[in-house]
Amino acid sequence: MDKPENQLLDIQHLHTAFRVGDDFYDAVEDVNLTLNRDEILAIVGESGSGKSTLATSVIGLHNLQNTKITGDILYNDLNLVGLNETLYNRIRGNDIGMIFQDPLAALNPLMRIGEQIGETLLYHTKLNKEERDHRVLELLGQVGIPNPVRVFKQYPHELSGGMRQRVVIAIAIACKPPILIADEPTTALDVTIQAQILDLLENIQQETHSGIILITHDLGVVAETADRVAVMYAGQIVEQGTVQAIFEHPLHPYTRSLLRSMPQADNDSDDLYVIEGTVPDLKHMQTDDCRFAARIPWIPASAHEAHPTMHEVEPGHFVRCTCYKTFHFNDEAEA
Amino acid sequence: MALIEIRDLKIHYPIRSGFFNRVTDHVLAVDGINFDIEEGETYGLIGESGSGKSTTGKAIVGLEKATSGQILYKGEDVTKPRNRKKLQYNRDVQMIFQDSLSSLNPKKRIKDIIAEPIRNFEHLAPADETKRVQELLDIVGMPADAMYKYPHEFSGGQRQRIGIARAVSTNPKLIVADEPVSALDLSVQAQVLNFMKEIQKEFNISYLFISHDLGVVKHMCRNMAIMTRGRFVEVGTREDIYQHPQHIYTQRLLSAIPKITPASRMIDKSNRKRVEALYQEESSKYYGPDGKVLDLKQVSPTHSVAIQDPVVEGGQS
Structure with missing residues (x-):
């Protein structure tokens, strides 16, 4: 299969399994995803759905003693699965940049901001000290930090949360990587700061034409920024499509339930919609049935597939399992 | 008369510096706020980090000392320790914390965690106490065998419900809920919010609902205040704030x-x-x-x- 011109990343049948005791359990199961240039791909899911595990599998941050990764992550005909550390170190930072959730934990408290950003450049480029410092100041300006010259000499604790996250972004984009992974980049921030950081990410993307994987649990953030969305539940992608398709015509019962449980709607006196039961844990996910079936017990077993696969409902809009066809909420009449 | 009235509440922290470590300035964490909470009402307090909203909540339960101003409960000022005791204020006002893991003692069983306020204020025989804890667990929808487990054995939503069970154990009149759902996933958040509304109806509890999430506050509260830099910028009903912000x-x-x-x-x-x-x-x-x-x-x-x-x-x- 030849790959489209602007495709950056092609993930095929990715499984990431963690060791619990003597066995391995899939935290990410059979994920197929592509990332294109100039797009923001959002991965949404609740805690434990495997969205962060997916990201750390791409950038290779797992301890391979206790993790088993199978499948393919193709980047420019290079398979990142099973890549040796030396080569991976050249990819990380240079080709794939990562923005972490907690900027204070992601920064070294003993290093000045200028040095931390310069470190990436030192490793990946042949710039000399003077050129590096120049580039660092340029980056600080690009991420919207007022007075870059002063911040250059400051330590992380001297900056506010929003400013720290800007520094983390500056590190991630220092080598102009074509792929950026942002793992909950705004979860720790106030809404007004969140809006600024999301704007910044969009601006950077427009300048560098990179592809961004945005991992978040916040549906509002997704609706405002993403181009395409993948919804994850219990390690699997259950629905995938354009942002319009997911928010305007959600199909999978999980996506629909999630959107309905948001307190955004103006029905103040009514109770919020609650999804029955709980997310299964790693050890109990190992079934071949529809993993969401236990949360919607009023749907007959015959509505589910024996081995749920992704169905293309419309071009580019995929849904797992057949239960979406007959799904209705338990307080509604049958569809 | 309102259940609780906050009158010109101020909480200032001294900044000490210099050779003699003298007080050189003050941080005005809370700087003159007024509001009332009616019986059975949920009052929303919205603010960004550093706005002083949590400090206000802590001052009301008594975890923070007010620099000046009054907190009137049933018409009497509870910033004075004498009145607190007389009114059984510490029993009537409880708190739910944001981080359910760090607010539950990891070395204690759930039974001891929930029974702690009961042991403080009531003297029940061990059998009665067990029965009461069982009732409380039942109210928050947890199985009775949870009693002999430890906090780490539960998920975030379950721990938050244990925190609520502890808060309602003394039949309080007011619960200060400081970001009770911001650490929770969407589906779990819906569960906890519904449940908070349920026990409010059942026991006629008032809430001071502190949050940065405007969507959640809109769902929960009829009256609210927006706070920044230790002061209120806007106070009003849900319609006033969301439809006609000034x-x-x-x-x-x-x-x-x-x-x-x-x-x-x-x-x-x-x-x-x-x-x-x-x-x-x-x-x-x-x-x-x-x-x-x-x-x-x-x-x-x-x-x-x-x-x-x-x-x-x-x-x-």
């Missing part, structure tokens, strides 16, 4: 909430940019020379805003 800070906060309608996102974005520009441009109109939030002015019977002068239509002001 203060630029409120407008900016509302415009920054991401909407779940991808179709209108370009409009939302330009709207946000416009409000942000207005905020930068006009903030001097809304704040005093030292950056202090102005005093509240009433613009309608339920709605007060921190602006210079209320806009009087068609007349001189």
Whole structure:
């Protein structure tokens, strides 16, 4: 299969399994995803759905003693699965940049901001000290930090949360990587700061034409920024499509339930919609049935597939399992 | 009469510096706020980090000492220790914390955690105590065998419900809920919020609901206040705040909430940019020379805003 011109990343049948005791359990199961240039791909899911595990599998941050990764992550005909550390170190930072959730934990408290950003450049480029410092100041300006010259000499604790996250972004984009992974980049921030950081990410993307994987649990953030969305539940992608398709015509019962449980709607006196039961844990996910079936017990077993696969409902809009066809909420009449 | 009335509450922290470690300045964490909470009502307190909203909540339960001002409970000032005891204030006012893991003692069984307030205020025989804990677990929808487990054995939502069971164990009149759902996933958040409403109806509890999430506050509260820099910028009903926000800070906060309608996102974005520009441009109109939030002015019977002068239509002001 030849790959489209602007495709950056092609993930095929990715499984990431963690060791619990003597066995391995899939935290990410059979994920197929592509990332294109100039797009923001959002991965949404609740805690434990495997969205962060997916990201750390791409950038290779797992301890391979206790993790088993199978499948393919193709980047420019290079398979990142099973890549040796030396080569991976050249990819990380240079080709794939990562923005972490907690900027204070992601920064070294003993290093000045200028040095931390310069470190990436030192490793990946042949710039000399003077050129590096120049580039660092340029980056600080690009991420919207007022007075870059002063911040250059400051330590992380001297900056506010929003400013720290800007520094983390500056590190991630220092080598102009074509792929950026942002793992909950705004979860720790106030809404007004969140809006600024999301704007910044969009601006950077427009300048560098990179592809961004945005991992978040916040549906509002997704609706405002993403181009395409993948919804994850219990390690699997259950629905995938354009942002319009997911928010305007959600199909999978999980996506629909999630959107309905948001307190955004103006029905103040009514109770919020609650999804029955709980997310299964790693050890109990190992079934071949529809993993969401236990949360919607009023749907007959015959509505589910024996081995749920992704169905293309419309071009580019995929849904797992057949239960979406007959799904209705338990307080509604049958569809 | 309202259940609890906050009158000109101030909490200032001293900044010490210099050779003799003298007090050189104060941080005005909370600087003169007034509000009332009625019986059975949920009052929303909205603010960004550092606005002083949690400090206010802590001062009401008594974890923080008020520098000046009054907290009137049943008409008596509970900043005075004598009154607290007389009114059984510590029993009537409880708190739910944001981080359920760090607010539960990891070395104690759930039974001991929930029974702790009961042991403080009531002297029950061991059998009665067990029965009471069982009832409480039942109220929050947890199985009875949870009693002999430890906090780490539960998920975040379950732990938050244990925190609620502990808070309601003394039949309180007011619960201060400091960001009770911000650490929870969407589906679990819905469970906890529904459940908080349920026990409110059942036991006629008032809540002070502290949150940065405007969507959640809109769902939970009829009356609310927006707080920044230790002061209120806008106080009003749900309609006043969400439909007719007057203060630029409120407008900016509302415009920054991401909407779940991808179709209108370009409009939302330009709207946000416009409000942000207005905020930068006009903030001097809304704040005093030292950056202090102005005093509240009433613009309608339920709605007060921190602006210079209320806009009087068609007349001189």
